[in-house]
Amino acid sequence: MIFDIHTHVPQYRDAVPEDRRRINRTWRPDAARPGNFSWAEYRESQACVDKSVVFGIAWEPGERVGGSNGAGDHGDVADRVNDFTATFVQAYPDELIGFMAVHPYDLGAMDEMERSRVELGLRGVKLGANYQAYDPLDRRALAVYQYAERHGLPVLFHTGTSAVKSAPIPAAHPLTVDEIASRYPDLKIIMAHMGHPWTVDAVVVVRKHSNVYTDISGLFYRPYTHYDALIKATEWNVLDKILFGSDYPIATPAETIAGLRSVNDIVEGTRMPRVPLEKIEEIIHRDSLALLGLD
Numbered sequence: 001m002i003f004d005i006h007t008h009v010p011q012y013r014d015a016v017p018e019d020r021r022r023i024n025r026t027w028r029p030d031a032a033r034p035g036n037f038s039w040a041e042y043r044e045s046q047a048c049v050d051k052s053v054v055f056g057i058a059w060e061p062g063e064r065v066g067g068s069n070g071a072g073d074h075g076d077v078a079d080r081v082n083d084f085t086a087t088f089v090q091a092y093p094d095e096l097i098g099f100m101a102v103h104p105y106d107l108g109a110m111d112e113m114e115r116s117r118v119e120l121g122l123r124g125v126k127l128g129a130n131y132q133a134y135d136p137l138d139r140r141a142l143a144v145y146q147y148a149e150r151h152g153l154p155v156l157f158h159t160g161t162s163a164v165k166s167a168p169i170p171a172a173h174p175l176t177v178d179e180i181a182s183r184y185p186d187l188k189i190i191m192a193h194m195g196h197p198w199t200v201d202a203v204v205v206v207r208k209h210s211n212v213y214t215d216i217s218g219l220f221y222r223p224y225t226h227y228d229a230l231i232k233a234t235e236w237n238v239l240d241k242i243l244f245g246s247d248y249p250i251a252t253p254a255e256t257i258a259g260l261r262s263v264n265d266i267v268e269g270t271r272m273p274r275v276p277l278e279k280i281e282e283i284i285h286r287d288s289l290a291l292l293g294l295d
């Protein structure tokens with residue numbers, strides 16, 4: 001089985017109208033990617049995995065829909081971010097697990113978490129303190145973590161940098177997760193992207209906390225960073241806590257698997273250390289849903 005723990009929800013149930021199509025050229029150094037996409041495009045990309053975790057982003061208080069391009073990137077589904085995710089998940093329940101998105105500074109955040117969990121059936125939380133421009137240790141953010149811990153909802157934090165202009169980079173530094181994990185020892189946390197480019201900081205947080213995992217999404221297309229991150233994870237003995245994820249639409253799961261399997265290519269012909277390839281296969285086939293209590 002292959003589980004993709006990190007994908008973004010499509011903005012369009014039907015085909016993206018040509019005049020609304022956006023192409024993003026800043027996410028990746030090697031490829032332009034579709035900024036908005038349809039249910040069919042998403043499902044075609046995910047055909048090689050068994051189940052995917054999918055979520056939107058609550059860019060600002062009020063839960064208006066915003067796609068991976070930013071706030072107000074509306075499609076043709078619903079206009080509230082968690083309904084948007086739930087509509088898609090309910091159409092393909094065997095393929096998808098939905099996570100909710102809330103803004104900690106939203107006065108209705110707690111009610112929205114309850115509604116998303118109980119009425120919409122969403123089973124985890126996606127947060128990005130940089131995209132959402134909140135202080136990750138603000139008391140309103142702590143209330144979100146506390147609710148998630150109490151109800152067994154894993155939290156996937158964006159960690160690492162971003163090219164989004166409005167996103168303050170320090171808010172998503174992986175070391176911010178150390179304090180959160182200490183305060184909420186029963187909260188399952190996934191640090192996205194191994195905190196890139198601060199991958200060793202992510203590795204030491206993962207090593208310290210039994211409740212913290214990291215995902216490998218968004219790394220392979222910077223081959224040296226990818227190799228270096230996985231070597232650090234090897235040396236600090238945390239390869240068993242790396243979860244497979246693609247960050248679709250920024251990359252596909254097929255590309256991510258190919259990138260993982262060729263991680264050692266850049267050191268061919270040298271005496272540099274190798275990432276054990278049997279460990280790479282374990283990452284690809286890891287039962288992340290069981291680890292996160294979502295099976």
Ligand SMILES: [Zn+2]
Pocket residue numbers: 006008247
């Ligand atoms: Zn992402």
